[in-house]
Amino acid sequence: MLLIKNLRKTFQNGTKALNGVNLKINPGEFVTILGPSGSGKTTLLRSINGLENIDNGEIVFNNRKIDDNYLFYVQKKTGMVFQEFNLINNLSSINNVLSGLLNSSSKFLSMLYLFTREQKLQALQSLETVGLLDKAYSRTDQLSGGQRQRVGIARAIIKKPILLLADEPVASLDPKASNLILSLLKKICKEFNITIICNLHQVELAIKFSDRIVGLLDGAIIFDSQTKNIDINYVQNIYREENAGLTF
Numbered sequence: 218m219l220l221i222k223n224l225r226k227t228f229q230n231g232t233k234a235l236n237g238v239n240l241k242i243n244p245g246e247f248v249t250i251l252g253p254s255g256s257g258k259t260t261l262l263r264s265i266n267g268l269e270n271i272d273n274g275e276i277v278f279n280n281r282k283i284d285d286n287y288l289f290y291v292q293k294k295t296g297m298v299f300q301e302f303n304l305i306n307n308l309s310s311i312n313n314v315l316s317g318l319l320n321s322s323s324k325f326l327s328m329l330y331l332f333t334r335e336q337k338l339q340a341l342q343s344l345e346t347v348g349l350l351d352k353a354y355s356r357t358d359q360l361s362g363g364q365r366q367r368v369g370i371a372r373a374i375i376k377k378p379i380l381l382l383a384d385e386p387v388a389s390l391d392p393k394a395s396n397l398i399l400s401l402l403k404k405i406c407k408e409f410n411i412t413i414i415c416n417l418h419q420v421e422l423a424i425k426f427s428d429r430i431v432g433l434l435d436g437a438i439i440f441d442s443q444t445k446n447i448d449i450n451y452v453q454n455i456y457r458e459e460n461a462g463l464t465f
């Protein structure tokens with residue numbers, strides 16, 4: 218469903234964030250990207266849905282190369298989940314979920330009351346999927362971190378994406394909530410056949426929930442393996458500072 222070829226990204230200040238990434242993601246896969254801070258995980262996700270301009274290489278989404286004309290469709294079909302949830306905190310859960318139907322949140326406030334009954338039902342359905350129907354009319358700043366992330370997921374799935382990009386979705390959550398969020402993402406992946414690429418720092422969670430794990434270091438892929446074939450000690454090596462820069 219996604220083919221990334223020789224992807225390179227250098228920021229204006231000269232930082233080389235991605236140094237020739239090649240990656241093929243199959244439909245319905247739950248792929249985790251593991252890698253230390255600064256390895257390029259966020260840049261990779263943001264490049265896929267056009268939030269970063271790439272200098273070199275190409276990204277093929279459902280058999281078509283992404284260009285300016287195709288990007289709108291790609292963004293429509295791609296949901297995003299963030300570490301800090303990115304909710305509008307003084308709004309209810311249902312209104313936050315409805316915002317997932319719009320292209321930008323700046324237009325959102327003025328359009329808040331223009332959603333159809335059908336769209337509101339869709340939002341309630343998304344909240345039901347994440348187990349939060351009873352909080353539909355609660356303000357999101359009155360919810361726990363785990364509940365807020367569930368609203369974030371409901372907002373991402375309301376537009377029925379075929380790809381979900383999750384950038385460290387559990388980084389600000391405790392272990393129990395982290396497990397819950399990742400089980401939920403896995404359920405969404407398998408039940409709705411939504412392909413998921415998830416950036417994580419926790420090796421154990423990656424092994425527990427993903428089909429496949431990709432290791433990123435200094436903007437390059439250093440391993441790419443089905444989870445069942447992975448050796449935990451080997452994976453943990455990428456977090457050992459003394460190994461930074463070495464080829465595995």
Ligand SMILES: Nc1ncnc2c1ncn2[C@@H]1O[C@H](COP(=O)(O)OP(=O)(O)OP(=O)(O)O)[C@@H](O)[C@H]1O
Binds near residue numbers: 230232255
């Ligand atoms: N807007 C930017 N301008 C300049 N450099 C940037 C920018 N965004 C990221 N970088 C640099 O690009 C490299 C990759 O950053 P990125 O945020 O993709 O890493 P990451 O793996 O997501 O890290 P973390 O685990 O801390 O979130 C880093 O060296 C970072 O400093």
Ligand SMILES: [Mg+2]
Binds near residue numbers: 258259260
């Ligand atoms: Mg990041």
